[in-house]
Amino acid sequence: MAEGQDSSEKTEEPTHRKLEKAHEKGDVVKSQEIVVFSTMGAVTMIIAFGASGTARDLLGPMAGILEHAGELRIDGGALVQLWAELGGSILAALLLPFLMLLIAGVAGHMIQHRPVLSSESLTPKFSKVSPVAGFKRLFSAEALVNFVKGLIKMTLVGAVLFLVLWPQHRLLDPMINMDVVQILGITQALSLDMITAVLAILALIAGADFLWQRHRWMTRQRMSMQEVKEEYKQSEGDPAIKAKIRQIRMERSRKRMMAAVPTASVVVTNPTHYAVALKYEVGMEAPLCVAKGTDAVALRIRALAEENEVPIVENPPLARALFATVDVDESIPEEHYRAVAEVIGYVMRLKARQ
Structure with missing residues (x-):
């Protein structure tokens, strides 16, 4: 905002050049709910298609250690080698899920805006460490909106989880007498039901939040008549000249x-x-x-x-x-x-x- 200029004077829609400048500075539409939705979608795919394989890859090394616990050497280099082998097995089993979560997180940003390469957000600013500025942000209108949004999200997700889990509460008592394989199967099925229901709610929340964030961003990019004239002079030349x-x-x-x-x-x-x-x-x-x-x-x-x-x-x-x-x-x-x-x-x- 120009020095001494009231935001109420910014009544004109932003020009293409103004939006390009904002993008170059790293000021883009960002909805964290989109990223959360994308990440939860990846979690759903991991549980649905990769949970069994990942569990087997993790249980294999752990079962071997437990079966031969009395024969394992834990002196000096043997213990280091044991931890290295165990860590390598765990890393190999979790590599694909971690990679899917990483891709989902990046995709959550990419679907909102094109890639941004800007050092503007890395530049040190006094307002980021100022207690007064931090206090203002803590009790600002945006903080209140985020608080209300969080309450609504928790309420909706909690209600959906209750509706999904309550019909299955009779399974809790028989699970005491089940073996581990059966318990894992039931747990996977319930987890899929819960995450699918939550995913549907998050899709609605993410869509609404993206529209809201875009509206706020476009409002923030609005220009005054003087700014429009100055930009026109810079791009097209002074009309008088x-x-x-x-x-x-x-x-x-x-x-x-x-x-x-x-x-x-x-x-x-x-x-x-x-x-x-x-x-x-x-x-x-x-x-x-x-x-x-x-x-x-x-x-x-x-x-x-x-x-x-x-x-x-x-x-x-x-x-x-x-x-x-x-x-x-x-x-x-x-x-x-x-x-x-x-x-x-x-x-x-x-x-x-x-």
């Missing part, structure tokens, strides 16, 4: 046009409101418009023609038609060939008699 350049170009173009009037073969007028100077020489496919204008410019063209003895022919319909259909340095349209040929023929006959 552009207008001045356009005026200079028009003046130069008018000077070149006036300089071409003495070379014209005839000037068709209306008689004072329109003037079109035409040039025709032997070998040209069609007469060429070398100058045209209305009112003051038309009077100037007429005066230059008189000074340089260029014939002037008053033909209001033809003058208006030529002015509307032909530009300077362009040949006249084909539909005017006949009328212009009569004018030029008249001028040539007049010169021949003179």
Whole structure:
């Protein structure tokens, strides 16, 4: 926000350039609920498709240690080797689940915005360690919204878990007499039911939170009219300077046009409101418009023609038609060939008699 500028003055929608600058600084739409949902989805896949294999990979080394506990050497290097083998087995068993969780976490950010490479968030800021700023953040409106959002989420998730688990409460007593394999099967099934239900709730929460975070982000990126004008000046140039350049170009173009009037073969007028100077020489496919204008410019063209003895022919319909259909340095349209040929023929006959 500009110095001394009230946020209430920011009423204009952000430009594409403003959004690009925010992205370059690492200021993007971020919803942690999307990341939580993505991570929970990965957990669901791990439990559904990889829990059995991971459990077997973990139980194998542990069972071997327990079966041969009396034969294991724990002196010196043997203990180090034992821990290394056990750690390697555990790491190999958990590598794929950890990798899936990592990918899910990254995907949770990627689906919200494109990759961001910015050191802005790593730059030390006094506001991050200031007790006063921290106190303000703790009791800010955003903190209150997050608190209410957390309560709603806990309430919804708790209610869903209760609805899923309560019908299965009769299984708790028989589980005492079951073996480990049966207990693991029931536990996996209940876990899948719980996580699937929670996942459905988190999907709704994540979607609503993303829309809310995007709305807040777009509101934060809004611009004042002064900021829009300054950005336009930076990207398109100062309008006053552009207008001045356009005026200079028009003046130069008018000077070149006036300089071409003495070379014209005839000037068709209306008689004072329109003037079109035409040039025709032997070998040209069609007469060429070398100058045209209305009112003051038309009077100037007429005066230059008189000074340089260029014939002037008053033909209001033809003058208006030529002015509307032909530009300077362009040949006249084909539909005017006949009328212009009569004018030029008249001028040539007049010169021949003179």
